[in-house]
Amino acid sequence: MSKKQLIMEKALELFAKQGFEATSVQQITDHCGISKGAFYLSFKSKDELIFSLIDYFMTQLISDIDYKVKNTQNNELLFTYFYTTFQTFSQHSDFAKVLMKEQAQTFHNQELIEKMYMYDRLVDKATLSMVERLYGEEIINTKYDLVYCIKGLMSNYSKLMLFSNVPLDLKLLSESLVEKINLLAEHATIAFISEDFIRSMEQPALKEVTNEQLLEMLTLKIEEMEESIEKESLILLKQHLLDPSLNLAIVKGLIENIRNHPHCKWISYLLLSYFNF
Amino acid sequence: MSKKQLIMEKALELFAKQGFEATSVQQITDHCGISKGAFYLSFKSKDELIFSLIDYFMTQLISDIDYKVKNTQNNELLFTYFYTTFQTFSQHSDFAKVLMKEQAQTFHNQELIEKMYMYDRLVDKATLSMVERLYGEEIINTKYDLVYCIKGLMSNYSKLMLFSNVPLDLKLLSESLVEKINLLAEHATIAFISEDFIRSMEQPALKEVTNEQLLEMLTLKIEEMEESIEKESLILLKQHLLDPSLNLAIVKGLIENIRNHPHCKWISYLLLSYFNF
DNA sequence: TTGACAATTGACCGATTAGTCATTATTATA
């Protein structure tokens, strides 16, 4: 076994127990029986290690799911989907635990968050195409909800599987979920998640906007606006960004002034999030 | 506002954004505009702060849910359950985010993990009693699965609500979940989670609260409260605990008086279960 | 056996953390 693999295996055990942030490089190297320096011969940083782990397992998981979805008869498809996923989680329970623990944006590395988000979307995509193939036109309104139900049930039962130490009957579990999802697909009528909603979520998450960016946008906007309360408000807001002197309540009011102007919606949205309103 | 409250509010904002571990005490005090020393005048450690936050919100949430479950007509119960929970999450979205982020055993403080586990079990308990009341004998085999489905769907849709920045139609969301759960309750036949399984997972949850504990809590609460109907009610309840003399109806009324005071939710929940209401 | 090179080590570094405490500022009282 290469040193890299050794580190990945041993580190995964610790991450599953304690979480990524809570595990130090020293602990990992102790657990491997190597020195700290040796760690950095295999990985250039601790981030690169978790990056490798997530890439290694997620590519496998997603290609597995995708292959199964594409190459299974309809009558067995849903069962296969659940069963293989649960089996994979069961076989690689340490990784699954890490995934569960770190799912909610625990990482500080922006690149890693984006990677996780991308993998999540890929799973969604495979699930959606399965749902569409299985139920066709009859669930055209509720298909996104169906995907979210599958996700919700899977993640909750996975938690049960991973964090209870009782060995579970994964076939029975998968069958019970198949029954549930079939029921929902055939009889549920109220759609909550619409196509539009999905599209609005798909846009890249807003990065924290900087003072400089806001100033630049304000300057441009002020130039293009005609004399009005809105323009006056923008000017005051710009001055406040350059030299903060206004009461927060006043700032909020100024943003409120421009919030409904058709050309200022975006900038007011950014200002609101900049000032944490 | 007391300094303690200020710290709790400001810290919650940061925890929601960055997570508990990733937020330093220095950041919190900067955000409050106070010194680091001042923080330790209000809380004896960073752990005590997150402890207080979780206690403060979870006691409210659980007593709210419990009360709703006990005091809503069957035909509206499930909707009310979903709607109030989503509304609470929406109103206290920072706390809900912290809850989501830290749900998977991220904490290192053992006491805190146990506390979270206890609260989780209490929610399960309230949900189970709702399910039993709604569907009675017909779901006797699948009731635990039903509870887990409710949890899974709720947590997944809550994530959607909290981390998408689009305002959502919570009534529609609740209605769609009501439909789904009704379908599962009425038609699902395959049970995965058995009574035995639950029992094997069970560790001591809420111990029966004693007269002495209640007296102590009441004494503390009475001290910190301002003159009001609520305080008067607490004093009468304390006297009744020391020397039972009041009619049960009066006791129930007194508890009702304090039930909606934000600082009395937990104690009223404990009183209700103590008197078997 | 030697010497050149590669692999490995762990003491060390700067940064950051939770938490402390002598000092200073503020408020209440006489």
Next chain:
DNA sequence: TATAATAATGACTAATCGGTCAATTGTCAA
């Protein structure tokens, strides 16, 4: 106004972190 009591401060400590690198050990052809 003077004095005591209380509140607040921020420089400081000890510990831990990820990451580095001069020094040491191991390997193997000559």
